[in-house]
Amino acid sequence: MANGSRQAAWEFFGAELKRRREDAGFTQVELGTRVFVSGGYIGQFEQAIRKPQLDVAQRIDDALQTDGIFERLCRKLIDDRRYADYFAKAAELETLATSICEFAPALVPGLLQTPAYAKAVTLAMNPFALDEFIDEKVSGRVERGRILKDESRPVYWAILHENVLRIPVGGAAVMAEQLEHVARLARERAVVAQVLPYTAGGYAVMTGDLRLMEFDDAPPTAYTEAVYSGSLLDDPAVVKRAQWAYDLLRADALPPxxxxALIESAAEGFRRCASTT
Structure with missing residues (x-):
């Protein structure tokens, strides 16, 4: 399903939710109370700003007695081939998070990737894939990044190991554009970005991708990713340890x-290199 048609489908979901809710005589707050989310979340579902998790859609069906229509719509829309199976749940939670903190040891995080950088990463990991597959994966990355432009965007904090600034993914021009994009988001205060330099010892604390997500109506969650695998961690003790590890990395990283300045310097270096080739 293309980006536009998928968004239109979520807008239909929201419009139908609003119609059914009003027919049942519920305010957003009243429906939210019945399905264990805030009234503000119901409003964001209706405006297609946020996407409900499957269990929330099921509870909406129960509360509105809608014979499973919202569960069926939700299942269809979250069956998204743009995301690997192990990441699909994390991508779903991402749209509901009020705060996202990431550590990236080698590559720019997906939420910050430009289309050219995302394509270079996808091609490197799938050298024999068809163009349709590559385009599908890239569109998923680009669409995910749009949550950083929404009014209801989460607080987003990224710690990038210096590797991220130095590995020439896609070549000099692609890297220049990518790092300029990260710098621009930081300048616009849409994100906070820190670099963990090679001189920092904190890299030994965490060597894989780590994402911490917080929510209004649910406990925090951690997501870790390795080669072709990922794990959602919701055990409170494990999440607390992950948060502690992230705090240590943040302490060892350069100030924002x-x-x-380092990101912009690296971008300028790649831009000069691109102009001479």
Missing amino acids: EASL
Whole structure:
């Protein structure tokens, strides 16, 4: 399903939810109370700003006595081939998070990737894939990044190992554009970005991708990713340890202004290199 048609389908979901809710005589707050989310979340579902999790859709069906229509719609829309099976649930939670903190040891996080960078990463991991497959994966990355432009965007904090700034994914021009994009988001205060330099010892604390997500109406969750695998962690003790590890990385990283200067310097270096080739 293309980006536009998928968004239109979520807008239909929202419009139908609003119609059924009003027919049942519920306010957003009243329906939210019945399905264990805030009234604000119901409003964001109706505006297609956020997407409900499957269990929330099921509870909406129960509350509105809609014979499973919202569960069926939700199942169809979250059956998304753009995401690997192990990441699909994390992508779903991402749209509901009020805060996202990421550590990236080698590649720019998906939420920050430009289309050209995302394509280069996808091609490197899938060298024999058809164009349709590559385009599908890239569109998923680009669409995910749009949550950073929404009014209801989450607080987003990224710690990038210096590797991320130095590995020339896609070549100099692609890297220049990518790092300029990260710098621009930081300058616009849409994200906070820190760089963990090679000189920092904190890299030994966490060597894989880590994402911490917080929510209004649910406990925090951690997501870790390795080669062709990922794990959602919701055990409170494990999540607390992950948060502690992230705090140690944040303490060892360069301050935001120094990090931004390093990102912009790396971008300028790639831009000069691109102009001479």
